[in-house]
Amino acid sequence: xMRSAPLPETTTMHxxxxxxxxxxxxxxxxxxxxxxPPNRRRALFDEGTGFDPDLWQRAAETGLAGLVVPEEHGGAxxxxxxxxxxxxxxxxAALPGPFLGHSLATIALACGGxxxxxxEWLPKLATGDTIGTVALGERxxxxxxxxxxxxxxxxxxxxxxxxxxxxxxxxxxxxxTAGGGLSLVEGQSLGRSEVVDGLDRTxxxxxxxxxxxxxxxxxxxxxxxDAVCEAGRILLAxxxxxxxxxxxxxxxxxxxEREQFGTKIAQFQSVKHQLANLAARCEPMRGLFxxxxxxxxxxxxxxxxxxxxxxxxxTETAVDIGRHAVELHGGIGFTWECDVQFWxxxxxxxxxxxxSPRAHRERLAQLSDW
Amino acid sequence: xxxxxxxEYDALRDELRAFLAxxxxxxxxxxxxxxxxxxxxxxAFIAAALERKYLYCAIPTKYGGSEQPFDALRESIxxxxxxxxxxxxxxGAQGVGMxxxxxxxxGTEWQKEKFIPSTLRGEFVWCQGYSEPGxxxxxxxxxxxxxxxxxxxxxxxxxxxxxxxxxxxxxxxxFRTEPDAPKxxxxxxxxxxxxxxxxxxxxxxxxxxxxxxxxxxxxDVRTPADWIVGARGQGWQIGRxxxxxxxxxxxxxxxxxxxxxxxxxxxxxxxDGRPAIERDDVRQRLAALDAKVRCCETLTLxxxxxxxxxxxxxxxxxxxxxxxxxxxxxxEIVQTGYDLIGDRGLEAPKDSTWTTISGGGPDADWVDRFxxxxxxxxxxxxxxxxxxxxxxxxxxxxxxxxxxx
Numbered sequence: 001x002m003r004s005a006p007l008p009e010t011t012t013m014h015x016x017x018x019x020x021x022x023x024x025x026x027x028x029x030x031x032x033x034x035x036x037p038p039n040r041r042r043a044l045f046d047e048g049t050g051f052d053p054d055l056w057q058r059a060a061e062t063g064l065a066g067l068v069v070p071e072e073h074g075g076a077x078x079x080x081x082x083x084x085x086x087x088x089x090x091x092x093a094a095l096p097g098p099f100l101g102h103s104l105a106t107i108a109l110a111c112g113g114x115x116x117x118x119x120e121w122l123p124k125l126a127t128g129d130t131i132g133t134v135a136l137g138e139r140x141x142x143x144x145x146x147x148x149x150x151x152x153x154x155x156x157x158x159x160x161x162x163x164x165x166x167x168x169x170x171x172x173x174x175x176x177t178a179g180g181g182l183s184l185v186e187g188q189s190l191g192r193s194e195v196v197d198g199l200d201r202t203x204x205x206x207x208x209x210x211x212x213x214x215x216x217x218x219x220x221x222x223x224x225x226d227a228v229c230e231a232g233r234i235l236l237a238x239x240x241x242x243x244x245x246x247x248x249x250x251x252x253x254x255x256x257e258r259e260q261f262g263t264k265i266a267q268f269q270s271v272k273h274q275l276a277n278l279a280a281r282c283e284p285m286r287g288l289f290x291x292x293x294x295x296x297x298x299x300x301x302x303x304x305x306x307x308x309x310x311x312x313x314x315t316e317t318a319v320d321i322g323r324h325a326v327e328l329h330g331g332i333g334f335t336w337e338c339d340v341q342f343w344x345x346x347x348x349x350x351x352x353x354x355x356s357p358r359a360h361r362e363r364l365a366q367l368s369d370w
Numbered sequence: 371x372x373x374x375x376x377x378e379y380d381a382l383r384d385e386l387r388a389f390l391a392x393x394x395x396x397x398x399x400x401x402x403x404x405x406x407x408x409x410x411x412x413x414a415f416i417a418a419a420l421e422r423k424y425l426y427c428a429i430p431t432k433y434g435g436s437e438q439p440f441d442a443l444r445e446s447i448x449x450x451x452x453x454x455x456x457x458x459x460x461x462g463a464q465g466v467g468m469x470x471x472x473x474x475x476x477g478t479e480w481q482k483e484k485f486i487p488s489t490l491r492g493e494f495v496w497c498q499g500y501s502e503p504g505x506x507x508x509x510x511x512x513x514x515x516x517x518x519x520x521x522x523x524x525x526x527x528x529x530x531x532x533x534x535x536x537x538x539x540x541x542x543x544x545f546r547t548e549p550d551a552p553k554x555x556x557x558x559x560x561x562x563x564x565x566x567x568x569x570x571x572x573x574x575x576x577x578x579x580x581x582x583x584x585x586x587x588x589x590d591v592r593t594p595a596d597w598i599v600g601a602r603g604q605g606w607q608i609g610r611x612x613x614x615x616x617x618x619x620x621x622x623x624x625x626x627x628x629x630x631x632x633x634x635x636x637x638x639x640x641x642d643g644r645p646a647i648e649r650d651d652v653r654q655r656l657a658a659l660d661a662k663v664r665c666c667e668t669l670t671l672x673x674x675x676x677x678x679x680x681x682x683x684x685x686x687x688x689x690x691x692x693x694x695x696x697x698x699x700x701x702e703i704v705q706t707g708y709d710l711i712g713d714r715g716l717e718a719p720k721d722s723t724w725t726t727i728s729g730g731g732p733d734a735d736w737v738d739r740f741x742x743x744x745x746x747x748x749x750x751x752x753x754x755x756x757x758x759x760x761x762x763x764x765x766x767x768x769x770x771x772x773x774x775x
Contacts, residue, residue, distance in 0.1 A: 012372075012376070012443070012678055012679060013372060013373060013374065013375050013376070013379075013443055013674075013675060013678060014371060014372050014675055014678075014679055015371060015373060015668070015671045015672055015674070015675035016371065016672065016675050016676070016679065016681060016685075017371070018371075081371060248765075252765050252766065252767065255767070256766075256767070256768075264768065266767045266768055267768050269758075269770060272757065272758065272761035272762075272767045272770075273754065273757040273758075273761065275761055275765055275767065276694075276756075276757035276758070276760035276761040276764070276765065277694075277757065279687065279691060279760055279761075279764055279765055280691040280694045280695050280698075280756075280757075280760055281695075283687045283688055283691050284662075284665035284666065284668065284669050284688070284691065284695050285665060286668075286688070287664075287665060287667075287668020287669060287671065287672055287688075288661065288664055288665050288668060290371065290668065291664065291668050291671075294371050294373065298373070299373075306664070309657075309660060309661040309664055310661070312657065312658070312661060313658065313661030313662065313665070358654065360657075361653070361654050361657035361658060362650075362653060362654070362657070364657040364660060364661070365653040365654075365656065365657045368657075368660065370633070370636075370637075370647050370653055370656065
């Protein structure tokens with residue numbers, strides 16, 4: 001089980017990772033390499049379920065389900081930065097499972113739950129026995145608290161939510177409600193659920209309908225709703241960053257194998273420069289998601305702006321990197337058989353879920369007083 | 371991760387504020403902005419800063435430095451504070467930035483004693499003789515020659531893109547001394563006086579009409595036999611020394627200043643009767659740029675953090691991509707600016723100085739910036755050379771076809 005990192009001994013400014021953080025990323029890479037060999041990932045993708053109970057179990061045993069659950073509730077008590085670093089590797093591995101929704105449900109409870117709510121749910125979320133998710137999206141590409149129409153009337157929730165990650169598998173659903181609040185609904189009390197034929201088959205989506213489902217509002221709902229949305233933007237950015245580097249690396253490998261005109265295509269300067277441009281666009285984004293996550297943890301005045309910048313810029317650039325990766329793979333890249341599609345579609349999910357880059361750029365403009 | 375600098379650095383900032391209020395007050399700053407920097411005032415400022423040990427920390431006291439243990443954070447805070455106050459702490463980049471570290475590492479004792487202290491005081495001003503008309507990206511193909519005649523080198527040839535050549539009293543540069551040796555092995559690193567017969571310095575008029583660079587023609591120019599750094603034929607290695615010292619710590623904040631002045635422009639420009647900044651297309655472009663500027667700032671922060679915490683190797687890619695990223699972003703910023711100024715883009719640039727190019731403020735000349743930015747992809751390692759380096763050293767792609775080393 002991962003545990004929170006000891007406080008650093010020195011006070012020197014440090015914009016980098018601790019040894020513990022590097023080890024945590026390494027542990028998730030090992031987990032992915034062991035539990036998710038390429039043929040398993042391919043099989044899961046072709047099945048289209050986006051969920052593998054054994055994989056979830058193993059990930060939870062490694063501590064992935066409870067990274068940001070406070071220690072007193074059985075989690076590792078880590079920061080959002082640590083969770084973002086985990087998301088980076090999850091994106092790099094295109095790890096199927098409910099990591100995103102589960103993490104955000106955890107954050108909602110940790111930020112907005114009453115003591116009783118926390119004590120009831122956080123320990124179960126930490127072990128992964130309860131799978132959590134967040135139901136935020138509504139019809140019309142609505143993602144933000146200000147636009148939520150779903151009603152919680154005296155402990156009864158009614159309304160429709162769209163594109164809920166693992167919405168039909170989750171045992172605990174944190175529902176965004178009119179007025180920007182959050183309410184807890186247990187999975188079995190759901191009215192309707194309709195599984196979406198999703199683009200990114202590593203992350204299952206469902207539309208949910210609540211017809212008077214029994215619910216319990218989170219005490220600190222509105223504050224927690226902002227935190228959930230901002231954390232979500234950062235985690236999607238981190239995931240897209242991990243996927244971007246994976247796309248570049250796998251394309252580099254391919255160009256070192258593929259021969260045309262009697263030589264490896266990596267030998268051609270046009271190919272080398274195209275890849276160098278991708279690397280030059282990708283690497284600087286690392287600091288952007290680090291800094292956004294650090295702001296979430298330590299600089300409340302900056303965090304909304306930073307989260308918007310990271311979400312808009314990183315997820316949009318990641319999709320473009322994915323498109324170049326397909327181009328550089330040539331004809332094979334256009335086929336279903338080629339693995340590039342896993343990561344391209346991962347970045348497309350990251351770009352679209354929680355709102356478009358355009359929407360987040362406008363948010364950034366407003367937050368900058370332009 | 372911890373972005374707090376700690377109390378000793380907060381104290382340093384206060385101390386610097388007090389120092390600057392006396393050594394470079396606002397009156398002097400305004401005067402310099404209006405009339406240029408007076409060399410006398412600059413020397414006085416540098417002497418005062420050196421007395422307080424704010425400058426030349428890596429240089430031994432006996433050569434005129436302040437000789438202190440390396441502290442990247444302290445150095446960056448000092449540079450930041452001095453820059454913010456417009457203080458003239460930076461002497462010509464070629465002297466303190468290039469020849470001094472090179473001599474410290476590879477110079478003889480008499481060379482260090484003769485050249486370093488005077489350079490630090492601003493008495494010796496240097497220019498750099500590297501590029502030639504036929505030797506740009508392929509610098510090692512340079513053809514200017516130096517041949518030893520009894521106790522003097524006799525130099526002939528032609529150098530270009532020589533910054534500060536008209537003000538410099540000394541030049542360091544690379545010259546072919548071993549005509550029969552292979553390309554890289556035939557070059558030596560020589561020092562020479564500028565004020566002598568046979569040295570012809572001509573201004574080079576740039577695409578923006580201004581003159582920041584010169585070309586230098588050598589006809590039997592002379593320099594003593596021992597004004598060579600390193601051994602004969604080692605010039606290529608010597609020339610690479612200062613690459614190690616090159617740390618572009620200010621890159622991020624410079625780009626942020628540029629971007630801030632773009633936002634000012636968008637506020638003050640009216641399109642169809644309303645401020646440009648209220649238009650959706652402008653807001654979208656600015657927000658997209660803002661995220662990239664933030665990326666630049668974090669690249670700088672990562673380099674500073676690596677230096678402060680003595681972590682190296684980790685961040686190779688961040689270092690490799692830094693120049694290309696800044697260049698491409700600089701390009702996007704000036705394109706947006708040029709777009710915003712509309713028909714003013716038909717006017718020729720005003721007299722340009724380094725301040726109008728890099729600084730902010732309402733007087734920023736976006737035509738001039740638009741033209742000057744073209745240098746970004748060409749100077750100090752062209753963008754296509756950067757792409758080769760990123761591909762080869764960063765991604766492990768095969769080397770290009772090039773002449774053997």
